[in-house]
Amino acid sequence: MAKIPRLMPEAPRLFRARVLRSVRHTPSVQRVTVTGDDLHEFPFLGFDHWFRLFVPRPDQDAFRMPDLDGRRWWPSFLAIPEDVRPHCANYTVAAFRPEVGELDVDFVVHCDADGEPEGRAAIWACGARPGDELAMLDQGCIFDCPDDAGEVVVAAEETGLPAVVGIAASLPRDAVGRIIQEVPTAADVRVLDAPVGVTVTWIVRADTEHDVPGRAALAELQRYVPADDRGYAFVVGESRLATEGRRHLHRAGLPKTRITFSGFWKHDARQVVPA
Known part of the structure; x- marks a missing residue:
């Protein structure tokens, strides 16, 4: 089997995007499709390519996200005042269409006893509307199959x-x-x-x-x-x-x-x- 390298970008890039649509893809999955002016440049590797997703908190009236580049993004992120700091979660690229600059993100939806979605990211996804802002910090892949793997x-x-x-x-x-x-x-x-x-x-x-x-x-x-x-x-x-x-x-x-x-x-x- 050909070598499949584990790859995290040396200088992770922050991509700003906006919601194009949000639909219930399957009974347990809400799919949010996002787009952006430079999203066609997302260096998609296939496999389990993942990213840090930043979305506004429920009580925020606007999305405020400073530039975060490089491997030492975490201290800069924590330095953002808590009342305006976006919610951060890890997600995998569900599908990527570079020719039109679109990327799909799948959110697993768990509901409470009243049928309402639980978890900040899932709540955001289920309520996302076209034009809503977000950001993604590229993190590469962790799938790391050796070249001599038999299975x-x-x-x-x-x-x-x-x-x-x-x-x-x-x-x-x-x-x-x-x-x-x-x-x-x-x-x-x-x-x-x-x-x-x-x-x-x-x-x-x-x-x-x-x-x-x-x-x-x-x-x-x-x-x-x-x-x-x-x-x-x-x-x-x-x-x-x-x-x-x-x-x-x-x-x-x-x-x-x-x-x-x-x-x-x-x-x-x-x-x-x-x-």
């Missing part, structure tokens, strides 16, 4: 679905492996552009209040045994899926250096975990 295994729940979609479409067409993707409902299942040698397993959970996202994907992953120690694994989503998935794969024979894992959020806290 690749990818596991995620719905928060990792945009990454899985991008990885499936970007893998070399001769790649061999397994994709395990958990979603809340059957209507959230999609057709992945995966190589013919990559088996795709969709797991639809009952999604009741007692079902924890990621547990079903973890159970399926724990039944997987790597063919040898030269494979590569990418496990993302709810924190336990990422950490327990990595633990299983390492015990099953994969070196830790061949496992990329990231807990995007914690179920008991319902909050995004900084990458």
Whole structure:
């Protein structure tokens, strides 16, 4: 398999954009399409290309975002007065159309007992209107498959679905492996552009209040045994899926250096975990 480099830009660039449209893409996903004067220059790498998303807080009457360039953006961001500081969250490119300067962002929508969306980013996405301002700080990819990997295994729940979609479409067409993707409902299942040698397993959970996202994907992953120690694994989503998935794969024979894992959020806290 050809080498797929892990790449974070040396000088991350901030892209300013505005909402073009916001629609319910599937029962559990709100898709926001954004555009901008320079968005056609976004250096899209495919795979799990992600970025820091900045959107206004609910109580803000205007979006105020200073320029943030370079790797040391965090101190500058924290220096913004809290009452005007935008909300920041990590998201993956769901689709990119450079010819028209459009980028899609998928937001998983969890609702409370009254059916209202929870979480600042999801609330913003569901209420986004054409012309609303936002900003994105490019962060590159974390998918890092070695060039000698004999097989690749990818596991995620719905928060990792945009990454899985991008990885499936970007893998070399001769790649061999397994994709395990958990979603809340059957209507959230999609057709992945995966190589013919990559088996795709969709797991639809009952999604009741007692079902924890990621547990079903973890159970399926724990039944997987790597063919040898030269494979590569990418496990993302709810924190336990990422950490327990990595633990299983390492015990099953994969070196830790061949496992990329990231807990995007914690179920008991319902909050995004900084990458």
